[in-house]
Amino acid sequence: MPIPYWRLSSFYWFYFAALGAFIPYWGLYLKNAGFDTVQIGQLSALLVGCKIIAPNSLGWIADHTGKSLPIIRLASFLATLGFCGFLYAHSYNEYVWVTLAFSFFWSAALPQFEAATLAHLKAEALRYSQIRLWGSVGFIVAVLGVGRLLDWQPLTILPGIIIALLLGIGLAALSVPEARANGQDHQPHKLWHIVKRPEVMAFFAVCTLLQIAHSPYYVFYSIVLKQHHYSVTLIGGLWALGVVAEIVLFIFMRRLLARVSLRALLLTSICAGVVRWLLIAYLADSTAWLVAAQLLHAMTFGGAHIASIHLVHRYFGSQHQGKGQALYNSFSAGLGGMVGSYASGYYFDLIGATGIYTASALCCALALLLTYSWIGRESGN
Numbered sequence: 023m024p025i026p027y028w029r030l031s032s033f034y035w036f037y038f039a040a041l042g043a044f045i046p047y048w049g050l051y052l053k054n055a056g057f058d059t060v061q062i063g064q065l066s067a068l069l070v071g072c073k074i075i076a077p078n079s080l081g082w083i084a085d086h087t088g089k090s091l092p093i094i095r096l097a098s099f100l101a102t103l104g105f106c107g108f109l110y111a112h113s114y115n116e117y118v119w120v121t122l123a124f125s126f127f128w129s130a131a132l133p134q135f136e137a138a139t140l141a142h143l144k145a146e147a148l149r150y151s152q153i154r155l156w157g158s159v160g161f162i163v164a165v166l167g168v169g170r171l172l173d174w175q176p177l178t179i180l181p182g183i184i185i186a187l188l189l190g191i192g193l194a195a196l197s198v199p200e201a202r203a204n205g206q207d208h209q210p211h212k213l214w215h216i217v218k219r220p221e222v223m224a225f226f227a228v229c230t231l232l233q234i235a236h237s238p239y240y241v242f243y244s245i246v247l248k249q250h251h252y253s254v255t256l257i258g259g260l261w262a263l264g265v266v267a268e269i270v271l272f273i274f275m276r277r278l279l280a281r282v283s284l285r286a287l288l289l290t291s292i293c294a295g296v297v298r299w300l301l302i303a304y305l306a307d308s309t310a311w312l313v314a315a316q317l318l319h320a321m322t323f324g325g326a327h328i329a330s331i332h333l334v335h336r337y338f339g340s341q342h343q344g345k346g347q348a349l350y351n352s353f354s355a356g357l358g359g360m361v362g363s364y365a366s367g368y369y370f371d372l373i374g375a376t377g378i379y380t381a382s383a384l385c386c387a388l389a390l391l392l393t394y395s396w397i398g399r400e401s402g403n
Contacts, residue, residue, distance in 0.1 A: 034157030036190035042164030063367010070359030077348035098192035155272035169258020224396035237362025264319030285398030291325035295386035303379035
């Protein structure tokens with residue numbers, strides 16, 4: 023059966039286009055709605071906190087039934103329906119409940135689609151980056167388009183834009199056929215036997231730390247740039263620049279992985295994170311240094327994500343692939359995102375952007391130590 027390249031790619035396009043309309047501007051939307059930095063941090067923490075529970079419960083069902091696409095489709099359409107609640111929410115408590123309802127289904131779809139994509143690719147797993155790059159293209163289109171639109175339209179139009187893109191995710195999922203991984207592993211292991219391996223535990227700790235480090239970027243980067251008097255168009259352009267760099271890396275990733283180990287890729291990506299967060303912490307007044315920091319997004323997100331996806335694929339095999347991708351999502355975007363979002367919101371007014379992004383650099387330094395000590399040393403992968 024041929025790989026449904028464009029149908030897989032269309033899901034990533036719409037998913038990350040929705041993310042591109044959401045992440046850079048939702049903090050501005052919440053601030054415009056009257057919420058303070060602590061409340062924005064709390065709502066962001068709730069948004070990603072659902073990723074601890076939802077992907078794992080639905081991942082178990084997908085691996086048990088071997089039918090991930092119906093789960094992805096249902097989750098995508100229910101996420102769209104849940105987000106419609108923001109059109110009617112006004113108080114903080116109403117935003118909390120709508121955020122929980124939306125995020126539970128939103129966070130469940132992507133890990134299962136990652137597993138479905140790898141199941142379609144089978145022995146051609148190195149082609150993953152060629153499909154995933156279309157998600158980055160969608161992100162750029164949304165970031166630039168929405169940023170330009172919000173320069174002359176009120177922020178109140180943002181939910182409507184996001185709802186349209188969320189609906190596109192569900193429609194794209196309907197076009198993708200089901201696929202199974204290539205048989206069962208020759209020596210299947212129980213899930214707990216895989217998770218308790220020191221290298222895998224260290225890997226999940228690193229994923230958590232890297233997401234904690236990225237959280238102030240996702241939640242407060244646009245607000246920080248607005249405080250430095252950058253226009254919404256330029257803010258969107260800086261977001262897009264980071265993803266352009268990510269796309270360039272994805273284009274060459276297949277050839278890169280043929281020459282370098284996953285360990286080397288992950289170590290390099292984490293080192294780039296230390297540099298990137300220090301640049302934002304201390305040189306946010308300089309557009310040139312912000313450009314340099316955004317170019318490092320190719321490694322801090324793109325390189326780390328590709329290395330992580332392939333490590334999960336290697337650690338968990340076909341038998342536990344859905345659960346493995348769900349666990350990766352839970353520790354990184356879930357636990358790490360929740361801790362990072364809540365902490366950055368709580369401390370933002372106390373230690374400022376400089377202190378927050380310095381803490382991000384320290385998280386990357388700790389992740390670097392764990393990676394160097396534990397991940398890929400014996401296998402050399």
